[in-house]
Amino acid sequence: MFDLLRGLAIIVAVSLAGGWLHAHGAPIPGGVLGLLLFYGAMVTGVLKLRWVDRAANLLLRHMVLLFVPLTVGLIEIGPVLSRQAVAIVVSLIVSFLAVLLTTGLLARWLLRPVETRATETAEVSR
């Protein structure tokens, strides 16, 4: 229990710090600034992973709960959206396929096993 509360306190503090920086002119959203600060603090060892592990898992596991209220707000903009439905759905499908396949194929090429890369270099040098 203490573990969880300590973790939550740290995460909320970092999140508030990110929000404060954003309010004072940083152009990146507060949550992402907090994420970067938090990541940096773990890399440099200022924060230990075990202090925040449980609290972070709790927040991430139940993240869906946190965006329920915003999503319910769709009932207010429903009529506006139904007029744009075609543009929205087509854009979603086109973009989804483009991203999935570009990154998948790019990754297949960039992350190919080291042995094949070694043979390729050997062939080139020959």
Add this chain to the structure above:
Amino acid sequence: MKYLSFLLSNPLCSLVLTVVCYGLAVKLHQRWRWIPPIVVACLPIAALLLVAHQPYAVYNRGGSLLTWCLGPATVALAVPMYRNGLVLRSSLPRLALIVFIGVVVAMATAGGTAWLLGAPFPVVMSTVPKSVTTPIAIEVCRQLHGIPQLTIALVVLAGVFGATFGPFLLGLFGVWEDRAVGVAMGISSHGIGTASLVRRSEMQATVSSWAMAATGVFTSLLGALLSVFLR
């Protein structure tokens, strides 16, 4: 009817109602995997609001507390990113390059297609962050003056598409390798896609979870840049 209005307008009651609906949605999701919890959790609340003729703002007095917690949830994403980054250390630069290119493609194709099809400006901007994990997508959408509710709907749909068809489509194009599947799923379908990989392969889920957080960071950096140009 009077009780119904009270239930929705009292912040504590509407908070409890939201948590209960979420709990039920999670139970249903455990039984039938293909039902996205976000849809099931929202439907009863939306129906109650419509039946009781209560405006959304009344319900949202309790709900805004949960919305506030999205900030800390975004910060918490650093934990899986750090933990998985340790495992992937040697391929991180190449993974980061793939994520960066993926983010550019995602933002350009989503916004571009919507714009070409004649959607109004706020709708175009709402499609731009659609492949990012929800809390970050909302922040980017707000910064671009989009409609956060629409962005959430698109994010959830992108996630469900990926979880359902992603690995199959990648397989059609000969992409089988664990890290390649993981990174493509994390970039295109964020947390919902990542969750669907957990039962397939640990390596896929690890890469996907790292890629999802990196996608969020890159998208918000490019989003900030874009918002400067739009001003």
